[in-house]
Amino acid sequence: MTDTRAFAAQALADVALRGVSLRDAMERYAPRLPDARDRALLMALLSDGARWWLRFDPVLDRLLDKPLRQKEPAIHALLVLGLVQLEVLQLPDYAAVAATVQAARALQRPRLAGLVNAVLRRWQRERTELLAFLDARPQTRHAHPAWLAKAITQDWPEQADAVMTADNVEPPLMLRVNRRRSTREALLERLRSDGQTAEPHDWLADGIVLPHSTDVTRLPGFAEGAFAVQDGAAQIAADLADVKDGQRVLDACAAPGGKACHLLERADVALTALEFDEKRARRITQNLDRLGLAATLAIGDAGDPSGWWDGRPFDRILIDAPCSATGVLRRRPDVRLHRRESDIAPMVAQQRRILDGLWPLLSPGGRLVYITCSLLREENDAVINAWLDGRQDARAIAFTLPAGQAAAVGWQMLPGDGDLDGMYYAVLEKV
Structure with missing residues (x-):
């Protein structure tokens, strides 16, 4: 089988219904397509399918007599892709429908090809009514999980619609x-x-x-x-770190190494790149090698330095903290399918644990830059505010950026601010 849409349907079913990451799905299916144009189409279909799944998946319950998610997951995903082609990619109706029906046959489901055709034709007949149904709720209007749409609206009531709209625009x-x-x-x-x-x-x-x-x-x-x-929001980290020649620098939670490499490009520093996951750490080495840079690679837990720290303090510490990744949905659309509201509290606990573990490693007068790619206050200024409360040896450094907005402590970029990803920054100095 070499039908690109059929491959895309199988891959999208893996991502949306089985929890496979978009990256892993592409790595599995793309090599089966020898033509670069077919691989590009696969990536476009898979990205937009993941981005818009939460809009078009619910409407299939109105268009089908019996759900297909469990018994025929690839056909269900194919129908979502058919709607994406019609409504998002805006392919000609005849081409989108015909190609999607042919993909059902390529999936060796010829008896379901007629059903695929009927569902897509019914969508075309009832399009106005069905779009009104989808537009009535934020989660289906913007293709965000209901918990996240609610959280964004609570945290950023004036910007919520713009944020969720930006999440669905292809980034530069x-x-x-x-x-x-x-x-x-x-x-x-x-x-x-x-x-x-x-x-x-x-x-x-x-x-x-x-x-x-x-x-x-x-x-x-x-x-x-x-x-x-590297997205521009991530490039800001090197400006805030303000590294100088001769300094000792720690980049914690460093994989895949983009920020570590940027710091090494800026100054002659002795940099340690720390990563908990040995497999992810290999990507740091690959990036260092390609860019002609050198760092000390450490495998260990940022919250427990006893297993990897040599006892010598650092002048700069960069914490790119594990987070919900809710600020980068436009670049990683599968996050909206896999992230759960119940994930946030454990992440906040881990963020506090890492701050507690690494702060003693910072020299007096040194600077710690705390970063997340989240737009949720619970993970950002709330974490830093609570951590600073009652501390006598730390102060927040105030700064402004040309885009975004001030947070209670630090600065928040929302998705689309300056056409950049969503990211939070706080700069702390040891006194």
């Missing part, structure tokens, strides 16, 4: 020039000579913006490590 591709290998001006010239539409970011010194995703391994400069892929 952001690059970070490797100052050790190139300048931004030189890299921009190479990219433009290659036919790419590339622009410098307005206020991030190392940022380059391309309007759409592409195979970055084919871009000029990738092989020799002239750049890395």
